[in-house]
Amino acid sequence: MMPLRCVGLSHHQAPVAVRERLALTDAEREAWTRRFRAQGVEVLVLSTCNRVEVFLAGDASERASDEVKAALAAQGGEAVSSMCVERVGESALVHLFRVAASLDSMVVGEAQILGQLKDAFEESRNWGAVGSVLTRMSEASFGCAKRVRSETGVGRAATSLASAAIVLAEKVLGGVAGRQALVLGAGEFGELVARHLMSQGVGALTIATRSPERATALASALNARTASLEALDALLLDVDLVVCSTAAPRPLISVERVSRVLGPRTGRPLVFIDLAVPRDVDPAVHALSDVFVYDLDDIQSAQQENVAARAAEALKAERIVAEEVARFGQAWAVRTGVPVLAQLRAHAEAIARTEAQRTLSQFDQDWSERQRRSVEAMAQAIVNKLLHAPTSKLRDSHLPSGDGRLAEVAAKLFGLVEDEDTETGAEGESASSSEGTKH
Amino acid sequence: MSRGLLSIVVHAYVAGALAYVVHLLGPNRLVRALARLTIGAGLLLQAAAWVMAAQGAQGMALGLVAGFSGLAWGLMALCLILDLGGSRPVFGAFLAPAALAVLAPAIWGDASPAVSTSGMSWLPAHVAVALAGMAIFTGAAAVAGMYLLMERQMKTKRFGLLFARLPSLQFLGRLNTQLVRWGFLALSLTLLTGVFFARPGGGLRWDFKEVATFFAWGVFALLVNGHTFRGWQGRRLAWGTVAGFAVVFASFLSNYVSGLRS
Numbered sequence: 001m002m003p004l005r006c007v008g009l010s011h012h013q014a015p016v017a018v019r020e021r022l023a024l025t026d027a028e029r030e031a032w033t034r035r036f037r038a039q040g041v042e043v044l045v046l047s048t049c050n051r052v053e054v055f056l057a058g059d060a061s062e063r064a065s066d067e068v069k070a071a072l073a074a075q076g077g078e079a080v081s082s083m084c085v086e087r088v089g090e091s092a093l094v095h096l097f098r099v100a101a102s103l104d105s106m107v108v109g110e111a112q113i114l115g116q117l118k119d120a121f122e123e124s125r126n127w128g129a130v131g132s133v134l135t136r137m138s139e140a141s142f143g144c145a146k147r148v149r150s151e152t153g154v155g156r157a158a159t160s161l162a163s164a165a166i167v168l169a170e171k172v173l174g175g176v177a178g179r180q181a182l183v184l185g186a187g188e189f190g191e192l193v194a195r196h197l198m199s200q201g202v203g204a205l206t207i208a209t210r211s212p213e214r215a216t217a218l219a220s221a222l223n224a225r226t227a228s229l230e231a232l233d234a235l236l237l238d239v240d241l242v243v244c245s246t247a248a249p250r251p252l253i254s255v256e257r258v259s260r261v262l263g264p265r266t267g268r269p270l271v272f273i274d275l276a277v278p279r280d281v282d283p284a285v286h287a288l289s290d291v292f293v294y295d296l297d298d299i300q301s302a303q304q305e306n307v308a309a310r311a312a313e314a315l316k317a318e319r320i321v322a323e324e325v326a327r328f329g330q331a332w333a334v335r336t337g338v339p340v341l342a343q344l345r346a347h348a349e350a351i352a353r354t355e356a357q358r359t360l361s362q363f364d365q366d367w368s369e370r371q372r373r374s375v376e377a378m379a380q381a382i383v384n385k386l387l388h389a390p391t392s393k394l395r396d397s398h399l400p401s402g403d404g405r406l407a408e409v410a411a412k413l414f415g416l417v418e419d420e421d422t423e424t425g426a427e428g429e430s431a432s433s434s435e436g437t438k439h
Numbered sequence: 440m441s442r443g444l445l446s447i448v449v450h451a452y453v454a455g456a457l458a459y460v461v462h463l464l465g466p467n468r469l470v471r472a473l474a475r476l477t478i479g480a481g482l483l484l485q486a487a488a489w490v491m492a493a494q495g496a497q498g499m500a501l502g503l504v505a506g507f508s509g510l511a512w513g514l515m516a517l518c519l520i521l522d523l524g525g526s527r528p529v530f531g532a533f534l535a536p537a538a539l540a541v542l543a544p545a546i547w548g549d550a551s552p553a554v555s556t557s558g559m560s561w562l563p564a565h566v567a568v569a570l571a572g573m574a575i576f577t578g579a580a581a582v583a584g585m586y587l588l589m590e591r592q593m594k595t596k597r598f599g600l601l602f603a604r605l606p607s608l609q610f611l612g613r614l615n616t617q618l619v620r621w622g623f624l625a626l627s628l629t630l631l632t633g634v635f636f637a638r639p640g641g642g643l644r645w646d647f648k649e650v651a652t653f654f655a656w657g658v659f660a661l662l663v664n665g666h667t668f669r670g671w672q673g674r675r676l677a678w679g680t681v682a683g684f685a686v687v688f689a690s691f692l693s694n695y696v697s698g699l700r701s
Binding site for chain 1: 673
């Protein structure tokens with residue numbers, strides 16, 4: 001069985017109120033990675049605003065998954081345990097490929113998840129947490145994602161979370177053209193949204209962030225203004241749309257703050273699009289008159305209308321994922337089957353040579369070269385005949401009609417996993433067999 | 440209008456209203472075209488019927504049938520204007536059924552005999568402007584209702600059919616404002632023509648109808664003033680429109696309820 005396991009939860013299982021408790025900082029991601037690595041498995045921690053999932057590879061992955069579940073419960077509360085999903089083997093591999101291809105995303109076809117997965121992989125590699133298994137699987141998933149994007153149109157409609165969010169805002173504002181917008185946070189999401197707003201003809205764009213340098217660089221690139229978060233109250237008086245994507249651990253926009261500006265606004269609607277996890281806007285703000293607050297879960301709900309339009313392309317993408325998973329599975333079976341085959345043959349031939357020598361040395365006579373070769377040939381012939389059927393089966397195990405588990409079973413059956421035990425056992429058997437055939 | 444012709448008009452309007460509702464459930468160009476055609480045909484037929492009736496009559500048609508059928512015509516015309524001019528067929532799904540509801544009394548009521556307009560030369564203009572204003576206010580109330588409905592969808596985060604089909608809050612709010620302004624203008628002209636020109640000797644009688652009309656004028660004056668000088672908009676304007684419409688509709692109904700007007 002493919003030694004891959006995936007433990008975690010996403011927006012499919014958990015609302016944003018739970019996911020924001022699981023948002024991991026860089027330091028927490030590293031700590032988790034090292035903690036699970038200590039269980040003797042390869043580890044990749046994928047933590048985004050819509051999912052926290054840990055991919056484990058290795059024989060100890062079952063034990064490590066218990067550690068993951070405990071960590072998730074400790075971070076997010078006991079409710080997380082019932083929401084956690086564990087995928088094993090091919091199911092985990094399919095999930096990895098689907099996540100990379102953005103088929104599991106809140107906005108199917110969005111482009112950010114692949115970059116986030118690649119970043120997570122690089123981080124794990126830098127921390128020494130990935131080996132050959134996760135490396136091969138991750139790289140295969142990146143290739144699958146690339147194929148999905150180039151061969152299907154799944155990425156063309158509602159191209160990103162940013163555009164989906166703006167569509168929702170437009171249901172209130174009737175369009176962002178000519179409007180005043182404020183973007184809180186100049187990270188990757190903030191930049192995406194800012195660029196999208198400019199492309200939609202927003203009247204005036206202000207970028208506010210704790211880091212003036214980052215805001216200035218982005219603002220000059222987009223011909224926008226910058227502001228400090230200290231000026232938030234004044235900014236809220238004039239803007240029509242606020243897009244939040246900071247990394248603040250607690251809400252920046254409170255009910256009191258918004259209530260203060262509602263009077264002067266005289267009923268002008270104010271829309272908050274909260275893309276942050278944890279959320280930047282207190283959910284209670286939505287209850288205020290003429291104020292609308294939408295978070296990631298709301299964007300997903302509003303997206304459902306577009307799902308049908310993308311369904312046909314998503315179907316094509318799912319077929320590509322299935323093909324890539326099957327291709328990877330076959331390559332994996334060959335890769336694991338061939339070493340077992342080589343090990344089995346080497347092991348058997350070693351036994352044959354040893355027994356032939358032992359037999360030849362038991363007689364007090366000089367064997368001729370021809371006689372010596374006959375004995376050795378007989379031993380080799382016994383090995384060949386005995387291994388003919390297993391060799392054919394192992395070679396064919398990677399085919400669709402074959403049994404992918406044969407390599408693993410054969411390794412266990414012939415004791416190829418622990419070489420010392422196998423040799424000791426072989427010697428014991430050889431001694432008893434030679435006694436039986438002593439002449 | 441003859442019963443036969445009225446029947447054809449009603450059938451055309453019903454077909455148009457149904458088509459708009461079907462289009463709301465699942466946009467379809469053919470269905471939308473059918474709605475426009477049937478409603479347009481109904482409007483033309485109804486107008487033609489009035490012209491024919493006016494040519495043969497010794498006076499002006501007043502009364503419940505004339506009033507309600509005139510109001511229904513105005514609503515259907517508004518519905519078609521919003522579809523053709525604003526490319527917003529969704530309004531048809533709300534306004535066309537409302538117009539049919541308004542037309543119902545005209546279907547089952549008896550036409551009143553024509554009234555002589557001798558000495559009341561402005562009466563036809565007064566009635567026409569009043570009916571136009573009434574249709575505009577009804578449209579404004581429908582749009583205000585759509586605004587409040589859409590706002591409810593956005594506030595409760597129900598992103599279903601209505602969320603998908605209704606225009607944005609900004610569009611609905613702006614349309615509501617425009618209709619209120621036009622309706623206020625029509626109401627002002629109605630009052631002017633009614634008080635000074637449409638009655639022999641002019642003057643006010645302060646019956647229920649006139650009091651309600653002035654009260655409605657005050658409500659809409661407040662709304663227009665509030666929007667222009669104080670920036671009132673959105674939900675406040677929508678509820679104000681609904682309240683003002685209730686008063687102006689009561690004034691309209693009082694035309695046909697004995698004892699409420701002198």
